[in-house]
Amino acid sequence: MHHPARTLVNVTARPIPEASVARLPVYLRALVDMAERGSEMVSSEALATAAGVNPPKVRKDLSYLGSYGVRGVGYDVQYLIHQISRELGLTQDWATCIVGIGNLGQALANYGGFAERGFRIAALLDSDDAKVGQVIAGIEIAAFDDVERIVKEHEISIAVLAVPAAVAQDVTDRLVAAGITSVLNFAPAVLSVPDGVSLRKVDLSIELQILSFYEQRKVAEESVRRGTARRRLESVDPTR
Amino acid sequence: MHHPARTLVNVTARPIPEASVARLPVYLRALVDMAERGSEMVSSEALATAAGVNPPKVRKDLSYLGSYGVRGVGYDVQYLIHQISRELGLTQDWATCIVGIGNLGQALANYGGFAERGFRIAALLDSDDAKVGQVIAGIEIAAFDDVERIVKEHEISIAVLAVPAAVAQDVTDRLVAAGITSVLNFAPAVLSVPDGVSLRKVDLSIELQILSFYEQRKVAEESVRRGTARRRLESVDPTR
DNA sequence: CCCTGTGAAGAAATTCACAGCT
DNA sequence: AGCTGTGAATTTCTTCACAGGG
Structure with missing residues (x-):
């Protein structure tokens, strides 16, 4: 595993999308948990599950930091923790x-x-x-x-x-x-x-109001389902 | 000003984008403030300023709820409060x-x-x-x-x-x-x-880490500007 | 054969620009 | 003349699908 030498912070490089930056702390927390449980390597799939996202997103997000994984194997947990911490500026206090x-x-x-x-x-x-x-x-x-x-x-x-x-x-x-x-x-x-x-x-209070919006939709859909409107064919999801 | 009769909640209609839903509470708060200060009408520009977004976004977001504005004039503050509250499900507790x-x-x-x-x-x-x-x-x-x-x-x-x-x-x-x-x-x-x-x-802690990311960028950019950057090729140590 | 890394495709969100109504 | 409402253009984000290296 050899990685290109990089400067302290890649200010000049292509910027990391905001949406990705916002997920890095989530990955970091999941990785720290895994490290504590003794994991040494992790796949994008496992990390995705732990972070509540899907595998391609994990890979894309991590690819903005560099090529820190090993094809066919996965990511080194400690090493990823280090890289994400550094990128987030958490190596200083x-x-x-x-x-x-x-x-x-x-x-x-x-x-x-x-x-x-x-x-x-x-x-x-x-x-x-x-x-x-x-x-x-x-x-x-x-x-x-x-x-x-x-x-x-x-x-x-x-x-x-x-x-x-x-x-x-x-x-x-x-x-x-x-x-x-x-x-x-x-x-x-x-x-x-x-x-x-x-x-x-x-x-x-904004968060509660957003929940209220979707909560209300559920109630409304419920009453639709109970008769006001035509039947809705719900496809069965085998994973549930 | 006459508005089309609508059902209680438009479950069946084109759904409101998530990003728009998340801004409705912000608009609502701004509108309530305005109402308390005695405003009766508001333009998309004024509401945008109060909500920290830009006018087209306000108009687009509000257009998902219906055509509640008056061309050449603006939006009735009380009426908008009522419509947004209803859409967010805040008329019930x-x-x-x-x-x-x-x-x-x-x-x-x-x-x-x-x-x-x-x-x-x-x-x-x-x-x-x-x-x-x-x-x-x-x-x-x-x-x-x-x-x-x-x-x-x-x-x-x-x-x-x-x-x-x-x-x-x-x-x-x-x-x-x-x-x-x-x-x-x-x-x-x-x-x-x-x-x-x-x-x-x-x-x-996620929010703090996101701030840390951008904070670090500022420091790095600062040092680039001062000519002190581009030093320190970090030798990468996978085990930290 | 496995899992990463990434261009390309697709979807979502934002912004533009102007038609349309008052 | 002024401000909304909205298709179209643009940008951003996500997902796909497969090439590429272990």
Whole structure:
């Protein structure tokens, strides 16, 4: 197995499609599980099953990273873990801060998911004086007013936003001004950030509403099936 | 303004693309904000700005629901709110349960986002006897073992999963067996559900890893710009 | 013979550009 | 004149199918 020498990060190469990037963490988690269970090699089929996708998609996605598999054999689990981690930038650790230490902010601070892969919570920020000084998950809450100093001091690049929707944009503007370049937004608000700043959102109520849409369809289809409309010939799926 | 009479839900009509469905809640939130501020009409451009997308996308998405706008004028805010709500199934209320009342489960229970649009928390479930009986957000935690009875009694169709990854699949299987038809998964695990059951996931650590990917690209591009890049040919070590 | 890697085909989503109605 | 609604063009994503190397 010999692989071409590659630079640290292939910035110049053909970019990895966004949809593929979003699946890499899923593969990574599956691979880590497999490694823990002692697997040394894995096929695209096995990885696909573990990741909830289909084999061609796994192969295509992995092919964007390079030719890391062995034809006729599969992928080396450890080696793939290493390559995906590197591509995702997980070989370094990232300093993050959580902004807004209410219910959700506290739950996030206590959540183990951060440390899991090199995301260090360097600061908790809140603008409520009553909260400043309290210690959550071993970290003292700092005043949001000190954001510029704190971001610089800890070289924080990623902020997790758990503030009320009404102030989310203002807080974001201030974070960006302080040097934050990635924002993960939990507030139910549409944010705008300048070019060069990454933004992703997690929105409980949107997810519920999407589920509601399909839930309603099921109910409607059910009543159709029960008589209002013509019969629908359902082909039997032998795999179920 | 007259609109064609339509059936309750257009199950038979051309289906709305998934990507469009996922944006409807965003439009809805923006429209509700506008209504609160007293707007009566809105153009696709204004709605696009508020929703963080572009005008043609708004028009295309809304066109799947019907011809609810007025050429040369725009869309009636209240009327659009009504139509989108109906299409999303938000005119009825949905009974939900939260499963796993740890840090995150508690935060979700206390979060206002549920009631916001007709998602009633009908039950909190946990398998830890020490938690059963405790009251969170005015709701008594019930034993997960009673899930079948509780789901039936409250006609719960949507479950929010906040259990440890290790048990997520087993818990899901049991929920589905109890009659749950939609699952919103917060556990960092790939779940599989039978056809006819909807599944969406919210995964903090995946989102952070995606941000990390783009963050790393920025750093790399920065160093390319400064001329420091293209060094370090990594000798590849399969065993790390 | 097995499983990866990948061009090519196909499907889905987005954007364009303009006809059509008010 | 202004803004929607939508076919057509374009881009992005997925799947296919098979060549290619172990």
